[in-house]
Amino acid sequence: MQGLDFSIVPEYWPLIGKGLWWTVVISTASAVLSVLAGIGFALLVLYASPVVRYPVRLFMWLFMGTPLLLQLFLIYFGLVQIGIDIPAIWSGIIALSLHFAVYNADIFRAGIAALDKGQTEAARSLGFGAWRTRIYIVVPQAVRGTVPAVGNMMIALLKESSIVSMIGIAELVHSAQLVISETYRPFEFYLTAAALYYGLNLILEAVLRGIERKVELSR
Protein backbone atom coordinates (compact mmCIF):
# COMPACT_ATOMS: atom_id res chain seq x y z
CA MET A 1 0.00 0.00 0.00
CA GLN A 2 1.59 3.24 -1.06
CA GLY A 3 -1.22 5.71 -0.30
CA LEU A 4 -2.77 8.12 -2.73
CA ASP A 5 -1.23 11.29 -4.10
CA PHE A 6 -3.29 13.32 -6.54
CA SER A 7 -0.82 16.20 -6.60
CA ILE A 8 1.09 14.60 -9.49
CA VAL A 9 -1.96 14.56 -11.77
CA PRO A 10 -1.67 18.14 -13.15
CA GLU A 11 1.91 17.48 -14.26
CA TYR A 12 0.62 14.93 -16.78
CA TRP A 13 -2.24 17.05 -18.05
CA PRO A 14 -0.81 17.54 -21.58
CA LEU A 15 -0.90 13.80 -22.25
CA ILE A 16 -4.25 13.24 -20.53
CA GLY A 17 -5.73 16.26 -22.33
CA LYS A 18 -4.62 14.86 -25.66
CA GLY A 19 -6.29 11.56 -24.82
CA LEU A 20 -9.46 13.40 -23.86
CA TRP A 21 -9.41 15.18 -27.22
CA TRP A 22 -9.08 11.89 -29.10
CA THR A 23 -11.93 10.39 -27.11
CA VAL A 24 -14.10 13.31 -28.24
CA VAL A 25 -12.98 12.96 -31.88
CA ILE A 26 -13.45 9.18 -32.04
CA SER A 27 -16.82 9.28 -30.24
CA THR A 28 -18.13 12.09 -32.42
CA ALA A 29 -17.04 10.44 -35.67
CA SER A 30 -18.48 7.09 -34.59
CA ALA A 31 -21.72 8.69 -33.39
CA VAL A 32 -22.31 10.38 -36.75
CA LEU A 33 -21.40 7.27 -38.73
CA SER A 34 -23.51 5.00 -36.51
CA VAL A 35 -26.58 7.19 -37.04
CA LEU A 36 -26.11 7.34 -40.82
CA ALA A 37 -25.37 3.62 -41.12
CA GLY A 38 -28.26 2.91 -38.75
CA ILE A 39 -30.69 4.74 -41.02
CA GLY A 40 -29.23 2.88 -43.99
CA PHE A 41 -29.61 -0.53 -42.33
CA ALA A 42 -33.17 0.31 -41.24
CA LEU A 43 -34.16 1.24 -44.81
CA LEU A 44 -32.55 -1.88 -46.25
CA VAL A 45 -34.21 -4.17 -43.70
CA LEU A 46 -37.60 -2.58 -44.38
CA TYR A 47 -37.54 -2.04 -48.13
CA ALA A 48 -34.67 -3.79 -49.95
CA SER A 49 -35.10 -6.98 -51.96
CA PRO A 50 -34.67 -10.24 -50.02
CA VAL A 51 -31.18 -10.75 -51.49
CA VAL A 52 -30.03 -7.65 -49.62
CA ARG A 53 -32.46 -7.71 -46.71
CA TYR A 54 -31.54 -11.10 -45.30
CA PRO A 55 -27.77 -10.60 -45.26
CA VAL A 56 -28.33 -7.25 -43.50
CA ARG A 57 -30.61 -8.89 -40.95
CA LEU A 58 -28.09 -11.67 -40.39
CA PHE A 59 -25.36 -9.08 -39.86
CA MET A 60 -27.51 -7.16 -37.36
CA TRP A 61 -28.35 -10.34 -35.53
CA LEU A 62 -24.66 -11.29 -35.37
CA PHE A 63 -23.55 -7.89 -34.09
CA MET A 64 -26.34 -7.64 -31.52
CA GLY A 65 -25.49 -11.03 -30.12
CA THR A 66 -21.76 -10.52 -29.58
CA PRO A 67 -19.66 -8.10 -27.49
CA LEU A 68 -18.10 -4.96 -28.93
CA LEU A 69 -14.64 -6.02 -27.75
CA LEU A 70 -14.85 -9.23 -29.80
CA GLN A 71 -15.96 -7.26 -32.88
CA LEU A 72 -13.06 -4.86 -32.38
CA PHE A 73 -10.58 -7.75 -32.17
CA LEU A 74 -12.05 -9.32 -35.31
CA ILE A 75 -11.74 -6.08 -37.28
CA TYR A 76 -8.29 -5.11 -36.01
CA PHE A 77 -6.48 -8.43 -35.50
CA GLY A 78 -8.58 -10.52 -37.86
CA LEU A 79 -8.90 -8.58 -41.10
CA VAL A 80 -5.17 -7.95 -41.34
CA GLN A 81 -4.60 -11.71 -41.49
CA ILE A 82 -6.60 -11.93 -44.70
CA GLY A 83 -4.75 -8.98 -46.16
CA ILE A 84 -7.06 -6.13 -45.15
CA ASP A 85 -4.86 -3.80 -43.14
CA ILE A 86 -6.92 -1.04 -41.54
CA PRO A 87 -5.08 1.43 -39.27
CA ALA A 88 -5.95 1.09 -35.58
CA ILE A 89 -7.84 4.38 -35.38
CA TRP A 90 -10.10 3.42 -38.28
CA SER A 91 -10.58 -0.09 -36.93
CA GLY A 92 -11.78 1.52 -33.69
CA ILE A 93 -14.13 3.93 -35.43
CA ILE A 94 -15.50 1.20 -37.73
CA ALA A 95 -16.12 -1.20 -34.83
CA LEU A 96 -17.87 1.45 -32.72
CA SER A 97 -19.90 2.71 -35.69
CA LEU A 98 -21.08 -0.72 -36.81
CA HIS A 99 -21.81 -1.90 -33.27
CA PHE A 100 -24.04 1.07 -32.52
CA ALA A 101 -25.45 1.32 -36.06
CA VAL A 102 -27.09 -2.05 -35.49
CA TYR A 103 -28.87 -0.83 -32.33
CA ASN A 104 -29.75 2.48 -33.98
CA ALA A 105 -31.18 0.61 -36.97
CA ASP A 106 -33.55 -1.26 -34.68
CA ILE A 107 -34.73 2.03 -33.18
CA PHE A 108 -35.12 3.71 -36.58
CA ARG A 109 -36.98 0.71 -37.96
CA ALA A 110 -39.55 1.01 -35.17
CA GLY A 111 -39.74 4.77 -35.72
CA ILE A 112 -40.36 4.36 -39.45
CA ALA A 113 -42.95 1.64 -38.88
CA ALA A 114 -44.79 3.92 -36.43
CA LEU A 115 -45.05 6.77 -38.93
CA ASP A 116 -48.46 7.47 -40.45
CA LYS A 117 -48.86 5.66 -43.79
CA GLY A 118 -50.64 8.74 -45.11
CA GLN A 119 -47.28 10.50 -45.36
CA THR A 120 -46.03 7.93 -47.86
CA GLU A 121 -49.30 7.91 -49.77
CA ALA A 122 -49.39 11.71 -49.99
CA ALA A 123 -45.80 11.91 -51.25
CA ARG A 124 -46.36 9.13 -53.77
CA SER A 125 -49.53 10.78 -55.06
CA LEU A 126 -47.56 14.01 -55.49
CA GLY A 127 -45.26 12.13 -57.84
CA PHE A 128 -42.35 11.23 -55.54
CA GLY A 129 -40.66 7.92 -56.35
CA ALA A 130 -40.56 5.17 -53.73
CA TRP A 131 -36.99 5.78 -52.52
CA ARG A 132 -37.27 9.57 -52.77
CA THR A 133 -40.35 9.35 -50.56
CA ARG A 134 -38.53 7.20 -48.01
CA ILE A 135 -35.45 9.40 -47.87
CA TYR A 136 -37.01 12.87 -48.06
CA ILE A 137 -40.42 12.35 -46.44
CA VAL A 138 -40.36 9.29 -44.19
CA VAL A 139 -36.88 9.33 -42.66
CA PRO A 140 -36.79 13.00 -41.55
CA GLN A 141 -40.12 12.64 -39.75
CA ALA A 142 -39.45 9.20 -38.31
CA VAL A 143 -36.03 10.18 -36.95
CA ARG A 144 -37.52 12.91 -34.75
CA GLY A 145 -39.42 10.49 -32.58
CA THR A 146 -36.31 8.38 -32.06
CA VAL A 147 -34.12 11.16 -30.63
CA PRO A 148 -34.38 10.07 -26.95
CA ALA A 149 -33.62 6.40 -27.69
CA VAL A 150 -30.77 7.15 -30.09
CA GLY A 151 -29.46 9.68 -27.55
CA ASN A 152 -29.19 6.90 -24.98
CA MET A 153 -27.18 4.89 -27.49
CA MET A 154 -24.82 7.83 -27.97
CA ILE A 155 -24.30 8.06 -24.20
CA ALA A 156 -23.39 4.37 -24.24
CA LEU A 157 -21.12 4.94 -27.25
CA LEU A 158 -19.13 7.65 -25.46
CA LYS A 159 -18.41 5.30 -22.56
CA GLU A 160 -17.73 2.24 -24.71
CA SER A 161 -15.28 4.20 -26.86
CA SER A 162 -12.89 3.49 -23.95
CA ILE A 163 -12.65 -0.05 -25.34
CA VAL A 164 -10.61 1.08 -28.35
CA SER A 165 -7.72 1.69 -25.95
CA MET A 166 -7.25 -2.09 -26.20
CA ILE A 167 -5.85 -1.80 -29.74
CA GLY A 168 -3.48 0.99 -28.77
CA ILE A 169 -5.44 4.05 -29.85
CA ALA A 170 -4.21 6.99 -27.77
CA GLU A 171 -7.57 8.05 -26.36
CA LEU A 172 -8.29 8.82 -22.72
CA VAL A 173 -7.88 5.35 -21.18
CA HIS A 174 -4.78 4.62 -23.22
CA SER A 175 -3.22 7.95 -22.21
CA ALA A 176 -3.97 7.11 -18.58
CA GLN A 177 -2.28 3.73 -19.09
CA LEU A 178 0.81 5.41 -20.53
CA VAL A 179 1.04 7.75 -17.56
CA ILE A 180 0.47 4.86 -15.15
CA SER A 181 3.28 2.82 -16.69
CA GLU A 182 5.54 5.75 -15.86
CA THR A 183 4.20 6.74 -12.44
CA TYR A 184 2.84 3.42 -11.07
CA ARG A 185 -0.22 5.27 -9.82
CA PRO A 186 -3.21 3.49 -11.39
CA PHE A 187 -5.77 4.62 -8.83
CA GLU A 188 -5.09 8.34 -9.27
CA PHE A 189 -5.05 8.32 -13.05
CA TYR A 190 -7.93 5.92 -13.68
CA LEU A 191 -9.98 8.00 -11.26
CA THR A 192 -8.96 11.13 -13.17
CA ALA A 193 -9.98 9.49 -16.44
CA ALA A 194 -13.29 8.42 -14.87
CA ALA A 195 -13.95 12.00 -13.73
CA LEU A 196 -13.25 13.29 -17.24
CA TYR A 197 -15.66 10.75 -18.77
CA TYR A 198 -18.23 11.83 -16.21
CA GLY A 199 -17.76 15.45 -17.29
CA LEU A 200 -18.03 14.55 -20.99
CA ASN A 201 -21.15 12.58 -20.20
CA LEU A 202 -22.76 15.59 -18.50
CA ILE A 203 -21.99 17.76 -21.52
CA LEU A 204 -23.38 15.14 -23.92
CA GLU A 205 -26.56 14.83 -21.84
CA ALA A 206 -27.02 18.61 -21.97
CA VAL A 207 -26.50 18.61 -25.75
CA LEU A 208 -29.01 15.78 -26.19
CA ARG A 209 -31.58 17.59 -24.04
CA GLY A 210 -31.10 20.63 -26.27
CA ILE A 211 -31.66 18.57 -29.41
CA GLU A 212 -34.73 16.90 -27.88
CA ARG A 213 -36.25 20.27 -27.04
CA LYS A 214 -35.59 21.59 -30.53
CA VAL A 215 -37.12 18.53 -32.15
CA GLU A 216 -40.16 18.75 -29.87
CA LEU A 217 -40.69 22.41 -30.80
CA SER A 218 -40.49 21.79 -34.55
CA ARG A 219 -43.00 18.93 -34.46
Place this chain on the structure above:
Amino acid sequence: MDIALIGRIVPVFVQAAWTTVELSLLSLALGLAVAALVAMLRLSHVAALRFAGAAYVSVFRGTPALIQIFLLYFGGPQVGIQFEPFAAGAIALGLNIAAYMAESIRGGVLSVDRGQMEAARSLGFGEGQSMRWIVLPQAAKLMIRPLGVNAVALVKGTALVATISVVELTYTAQRFIGSTYKPFEIFAVTAVLYMIMVYGLTLLIDRLDRAYAGEA
Protein backbone atom coordinates in the same frame (compact mmCIF):
# COMPACT_ATOMS: atom_id res chain seq x y z
CA MET B 1 -13.57 -22.48 -43.65
CA ASP B 2 -11.18 -24.79 -41.84
CA ILE B 3 -13.63 -27.31 -40.38
CA ALA B 4 -10.91 -29.44 -38.79
CA LEU B 5 -9.64 -26.42 -36.87
CA ILE B 6 -13.14 -25.65 -35.65
CA GLY B 7 -13.53 -29.23 -34.42
CA ARG B 8 -10.23 -28.98 -32.54
CA ILE B 9 -10.93 -25.68 -30.80
CA VAL B 10 -14.58 -26.18 -29.83
CA PRO B 11 -13.84 -27.93 -26.49
CA VAL B 12 -11.51 -25.12 -25.39
CA PHE B 13 -14.09 -22.51 -26.36
CA VAL B 14 -16.93 -24.28 -24.61
CA GLN B 15 -14.79 -24.28 -21.47
CA ALA B 16 -14.17 -20.54 -21.91
CA ALA B 17 -17.88 -19.94 -22.50
CA TRP B 18 -18.57 -21.68 -19.21
CA THR B 19 -16.30 -19.14 -17.48
CA THR B 20 -18.37 -16.40 -19.16
CA VAL B 21 -21.52 -18.05 -17.77
CA GLU B 22 -20.03 -18.22 -14.26
CA LEU B 23 -18.94 -14.60 -14.44
CA SER B 24 -22.39 -13.56 -15.66
CA LEU B 25 -24.22 -15.45 -12.91
CA LEU B 26 -21.97 -14.20 -10.11
CA SER B 27 -22.12 -10.57 -11.21
CA LEU B 28 -25.86 -10.89 -11.82
CA ALA B 29 -26.39 -12.10 -8.23
CA LEU B 30 -24.20 -9.33 -6.81
CA GLY B 31 -25.77 -6.79 -9.15
CA LEU B 32 -29.35 -7.66 -8.14
CA ALA B 33 -28.52 -7.51 -4.42
CA VAL B 34 -26.80 -4.12 -4.69
CA ALA B 35 -29.50 -2.87 -7.07
CA ALA B 36 -32.27 -3.71 -4.58
CA LEU B 37 -30.39 -1.75 -1.92
CA VAL B 38 -29.75 1.23 -4.19
CA ALA B 39 -33.37 1.26 -5.37
CA MET B 40 -34.49 1.32 -1.72
CA LEU B 41 -32.21 4.31 -1.12
CA ARG B 42 -33.63 6.03 -4.21
CA LEU B 43 -37.19 5.53 -2.94
CA SER B 44 -36.46 6.49 0.66
CA HIS B 45 -38.18 9.32 2.55
CA VAL B 46 -34.81 10.57 3.83
CA ALA B 47 -33.24 13.11 1.48
CA ALA B 48 -29.66 12.09 2.36
CA LEU B 49 -30.39 8.44 1.49
CA ARG B 50 -32.10 9.44 -1.75
CA PHE B 51 -29.04 11.50 -2.64
CA ALA B 52 -26.69 8.59 -1.87
CA GLY B 53 -28.71 6.29 -4.14
CA ALA B 54 -28.82 8.86 -6.93
CA ALA B 55 -25.07 9.47 -6.61
CA TYR B 56 -24.36 5.74 -6.92
CA VAL B 57 -26.44 5.46 -10.09
CA SER B 58 -24.99 8.63 -11.59
CA VAL B 59 -21.36 7.73 -10.94
CA PHE B 60 -21.57 4.12 -12.15
CA ARG B 61 -23.64 5.01 -15.21
CA GLY B 62 -21.62 8.12 -15.98
CA THR B 63 -18.24 6.39 -16.33
CA PRO B 64 -17.06 3.49 -18.50
CA ALA B 65 -17.31 -0.04 -17.08
CA LEU B 66 -13.80 -0.65 -18.39
CA ILE B 67 -12.37 2.04 -16.08
CA GLN B 68 -14.36 0.69 -13.15
CA ILE B 69 -12.75 -2.70 -13.75
CA PHE B 70 -9.27 -1.15 -14.02
CA LEU B 71 -9.80 0.98 -10.91
CA LEU B 72 -10.69 -2.06 -8.83
CA TYR B 73 -8.09 -4.42 -10.28
CA PHE B 74 -5.10 -2.13 -10.81
CA GLY B 75 -5.96 0.71 -8.42
CA GLY B 76 -7.39 -1.42 -5.61
CA PRO B 77 -4.03 -2.63 -4.22
CA GLN B 78 -3.02 1.02 -3.69
CA VAL B 79 -5.83 1.39 -1.16
CA GLY B 80 -5.46 -2.10 0.30
CA ILE B 81 -8.02 -3.95 -1.84
CA GLN B 82 -6.60 -6.91 -3.72
CA PHE B 83 -8.49 -9.45 -5.80
CA GLU B 84 -7.71 -12.15 -8.32
CA PRO B 85 -8.67 -11.11 -11.88
CA PHE B 86 -11.82 -13.26 -11.90
CA ALA B 87 -13.09 -11.90 -8.58
CA ALA B 88 -12.19 -8.31 -9.48
CA GLY B 89 -14.01 -8.71 -12.80
CA ALA B 90 -17.14 -10.23 -11.24
CA ILE B 91 -17.30 -7.55 -8.52
CA ALA B 92 -16.72 -4.61 -10.87
CA LEU B 93 -19.27 -5.93 -13.40
CA GLY B 94 -21.78 -6.55 -10.59
CA LEU B 95 -21.38 -3.07 -9.12
CA ASN B 96 -21.69 -1.57 -12.60
CA ILE B 97 -24.84 -3.41 -13.66
CA ALA B 98 -26.38 -2.72 -10.23
CA ALA B 99 -26.66 0.97 -11.16
CA TYR B 100 -28.73 0.09 -14.25
CA MET B 101 -30.77 -2.57 -12.45
CA ALA B 102 -31.57 -0.19 -9.58
CA GLU B 103 -33.26 2.08 -12.12
CA SER B 104 -35.21 -0.86 -13.57
CA ILE B 105 -36.42 -1.82 -10.07
CA ARG B 106 -37.26 1.77 -9.17
CA GLY B 107 -39.11 2.18 -12.47
CA GLY B 108 -41.19 -0.91 -11.71
CA VAL B 109 -42.13 0.30 -8.23
CA LEU B 110 -43.03 3.78 -9.50
CA SER B 111 -45.21 2.31 -12.27
CA VAL B 112 -47.56 0.74 -9.73
CA ASP B 113 -50.55 3.02 -9.25
CA ARG B 114 -50.26 5.16 -6.08
CA GLY B 115 -53.79 4.12 -5.21
CA GLN B 116 -52.51 0.61 -4.44
CA MET B 117 -50.29 1.92 -1.65
CA GLU B 118 -53.02 4.26 -0.39
CA ALA B 119 -55.62 1.51 -0.38
CA ALA B 120 -53.29 -0.83 1.50
CA ARG B 121 -52.47 1.87 4.08
CA SER B 122 -56.11 2.72 4.60
CA LEU B 123 -56.82 -0.98 5.24
CA GLY B 124 -54.35 -0.84 8.11
CA PHE B 125 -51.17 -2.18 6.47
CA GLY B 126 -48.00 -0.46 7.62
CA GLU B 127 -45.84 1.25 5.03
CA GLY B 128 -43.32 -1.61 4.86
CA GLN B 129 -46.11 -4.18 4.79
CA SER B 130 -47.89 -2.37 1.96
CA MET B 131 -44.66 -2.28 -0.04
CA ARG B 132 -43.87 -5.92 0.67
CA TRP B 133 -47.32 -7.46 0.13
CA ILE B 134 -49.13 -5.07 -2.21
CA VAL B 135 -46.77 -2.93 -4.28
CA LEU B 136 -43.73 -5.17 -4.87
CA PRO B 137 -45.62 -8.21 -6.19
CA GLN B 138 -47.23 -5.99 -8.82
CA ALA B 139 -43.97 -4.13 -9.53
CA ALA B 140 -42.00 -7.36 -9.93
CA LYS B 141 -43.93 -8.26 -13.08
CA LEU B 142 -43.14 -4.88 -14.60
CA MET B 143 -39.43 -5.34 -13.82
CA ILE B 144 -38.97 -8.59 -15.75
CA ARG B 145 -38.33 -7.00 -19.13
CA PRO B 146 -36.09 -4.07 -18.09
CA LEU B 147 -34.05 -6.30 -15.76
CA GLY B 148 -33.79 -8.81 -18.59
CA VAL B 149 -32.38 -6.14 -20.89
CA ASN B 150 -29.82 -5.34 -18.16
CA ALA B 151 -28.90 -9.02 -17.83
CA VAL B 152 -28.35 -9.39 -21.58
CA ALA B 153 -26.11 -6.31 -21.56
CA LEU B 154 -24.23 -7.86 -18.64
CA VAL B 155 -23.52 -11.09 -20.55
CA LYS B 156 -22.01 -9.10 -23.42
CA GLY B 157 -20.25 -6.82 -20.93
CA THR B 158 -18.36 -9.75 -19.39
CA ALA B 159 -16.07 -9.57 -22.45
CA LEU B 160 -14.45 -6.53 -20.81
CA VAL B 161 -12.67 -8.67 -18.23
CA ALA B 162 -10.59 -10.13 -21.06
CA THR B 163 -8.57 -6.94 -20.56
CA ILE B 164 -7.46 -8.09 -17.10
CA SER B 165 -6.56 -11.57 -18.44
CA VAL B 166 -9.59 -13.51 -17.22
CA VAL B 167 -9.64 -16.52 -19.53
CA GLU B 168 -13.23 -16.16 -20.70
CA LEU B 169 -14.63 -16.33 -24.21
CA THR B 170 -13.35 -13.08 -25.72
CA TYR B 171 -9.88 -13.50 -24.19
CA THR B 172 -9.69 -17.01 -25.62
CA ALA B 173 -10.84 -15.75 -29.03
CA GLN B 174 -8.19 -13.05 -29.06
CA ARG B 175 -5.45 -15.54 -28.16
CA PHE B 176 -6.54 -17.99 -30.85
CA ILE B 177 -6.87 -15.30 -33.53
CA GLY B 178 -3.27 -14.42 -32.75
CA SER B 179 -1.98 -17.99 -32.89
CA THR B 180 -4.01 -19.67 -35.66
CA TYR B 181 -4.32 -16.87 -38.22
CA LYS B 182 -7.87 -18.05 -38.90
CA PRO B 183 -9.89 -15.06 -37.65
CA PHE B 184 -13.21 -15.99 -39.22
CA GLU B 185 -13.27 -19.57 -37.96
CA ILE B 186 -12.49 -18.29 -34.46
CA PHE B 187 -15.07 -15.53 -34.72
CA ALA B 188 -17.71 -17.99 -35.97
CA VAL B 189 -17.19 -20.35 -33.00
CA THR B 190 -17.10 -17.49 -30.49
CA ALA B 191 -20.11 -15.74 -31.98
CA VAL B 192 -22.20 -18.92 -31.92
CA LEU B 193 -21.41 -19.46 -28.24
CA TYR B 194 -22.20 -15.86 -27.31
CA MET B 195 -25.42 -15.95 -29.32
CA ILE B 196 -26.57 -19.14 -27.60
CA MET B 197 -26.15 -17.30 -24.28
CA VAL B 198 -27.56 -13.95 -25.41
CA TYR B 199 -30.53 -15.17 -27.43
CA GLY B 200 -31.19 -18.04 -25.03
CA LEU B 201 -31.48 -15.50 -22.23
CA THR B 202 -33.64 -13.23 -24.41
CA LEU B 203 -35.99 -16.14 -25.08
CA LEU B 204 -36.20 -16.98 -21.38
CA ILE B 205 -37.05 -13.36 -20.54
CA ASP B 206 -39.74 -13.28 -23.23
CA ARG B 207 -41.27 -16.40 -21.73
CA LEU B 208 -41.17 -15.04 -18.18
CA ASP B 209 -42.55 -11.69 -19.30
CA ARG B 210 -45.42 -13.29 -21.18
CA ALA B 211 -46.18 -15.67 -18.32
CA TYR B 212 -46.21 -13.08 -15.52
CA ALA B 213 -46.65 -9.64 -17.02
CA GLY B 214 -49.19 -10.72 -19.63
CA GLU B 215 -52.25 -9.81 -17.62
CA ALA B 216 -50.84 -6.47 -16.41
